[in-house]
Amino acid sequence: MISIRNASYCYPQGERPALRNINLDIRENEILGIIGRNASGKSTLARLLNGVVIPSTGQVEIDGLSSAIPENRGLIKQKVALLLAEPDNQFVSNLVEEDVAFGPENLGLAPSEIRRRVDTALQMVSMEDYAKYPPYLLSGGQKQRVCIAGLLAMRPKYMVLDEPTAMLDPQGKKEVRKILGELKEQEGLSIIIISHDLEELLQADRLVWLEQGQIKLQDSSRNLLARVDVLRNAGLGGLEISRLIEQLNMAGYDIPSDILSPSELVEELCRLR
Numbered sequence: 364m365i366s367i368r369n370a371s372y373c374y375p376q377g378e379r380p381a382l383r384n385i386n387l388d389i390r391e392n393e394i395l396g397i398i399g400r401n402a403s404g405k406s407t408l409a410r411l412l413n414g415v416v417i418p419s420t421g422q423v424e425i426d427g428l429s430s431a432i433p434e435n436r437g438l439i440k441q442k443v444a445l446l447l448a449e450p451d452n453q454f455v456s457n458l459v460e461e462d463v464a465f466g467p468e469n470l471g472l473a474p475s476e477i478r479r480r481v482d483t484a485l486q487m488v489s490m491e492d493y494a495k496y497p498p499y500l501l502s503g504g505q506k507q508r509v510c511i512a513g514l515l516a517m518r519p520k521y522m523v524l525d526e527p528t529a530m531l532d533p534q535g536k537k538e539v540r541k542i543l544g545e546l547k548e549q550e551g552l553s554i555i556i557i558s559h560d561l562e563e564l565l566q567a568d569r570l571v572w573l574e575q576g577q578i579k580l581q582d583s584s585r586n587l588l589a590r591v592d593v594l595r596n597a598g599l600g601g602l603e604i605s606r607l608i609e610q611l612n613m614a615g616y617d618i619p620s621d622i623l624s625p626s627e628l629v630e631e632l633c634r635l636r
């Protein structure tokens with residue numbers, strides 16, 4: 364479990380705290396979504412989780428390891444992998460498999476173990492056929508999948524994804540989205556995803572809404588995604604289906620606003636007939 368207690372953080376040059384009095388637990392094997400407007404502190408929170416940012420006050424513990432203790436930070440970075448939005452800035456090698464091997468090599472593992480980890484990680488993201496490709500020949504979605512493989516090869520327990528599909532086209536978004544669900548179900552990872560993409564957030568178990576460095580609200584993603592008013596305040600438009608329900612209700616229907624999938628809506632409409 365990752366536990367954050369009364370954590371605040373102010374950047375050395377920051378005028379006001381980027382995070383204020385954060386209290387949050389991240390459990391094993393859950394997907395936690397983080398939403399909020401620009402500059403609300405989402406990326407700072409991501410870096411707080413893997414020990415790159417150390418709280419100015421309060422504390423962060425990853426499986427009982429406090430990030431305030433310098434000796435813990437190596438292990439914390441191994442446990443908590445961080446993926447950023449731009450895949451291109453995350454490649455260090457000219458070959459997909461070498462790139463995925465980079466992390467495990469730095470751990471000083473035996474070559475046979477590295478080989479095994481690289482092959483398994485590439486299979487997990489369905490990129491094994493591209494092992495010998497240079498990363499620049501890949502599509503955005505494929506690049507991001509290779510970056511995810513690079514993180515998986517480190518065998519993390521938690522994966523923090525900071526707007527992982529922001530730069531991707533709809534196909535790329537879909538590819539990455541599919542993998543997130545699989546990682547939770549098959550690998551038992553905890554995933555923390557920062558996103559402005561509601562379809563992506565639908566996969567989350569819980570959502571946290573950050574505003575001006577504070578947690579404004581947290582709830583199950585089902586409850587929160589059904590609240591178009593909250594989503595608008597968080598700078599998100601609301602799911603397409605919620606807007607459709609809003610319009611149907613303005614036209615005289617009485618459809619519950621917590622319907623989040625087309626199949627549920629169809630069922631409800633059939634019931635109404």
Ligand SMILES: Nc1ncnc2c1ncn2[C@@H]1O[C@H](COP(=O)(O)OP(=O)(O)OP(=O)(O)O)[C@@H](O)[C@H]1O
Pocket residue numbers: 374375376377380381399400401402403404405406407408
């Ligand atoms: N390196 C830094 N030095 C000083 N202030 C910073 C630094 N990085 C971020 N900040 C400030 O901290 C606050 C939170 O920034 P952060 O990047 O965490 O927001 P965010 O929610 O990730 O925004 P976005 O949606 O634009 O990615 C902002 O006011 C920002 O200006």
Ligand SMILES: [Mg+2]
Pocket residue numbers: 405406407525
């Ligand atoms: Mg950010």
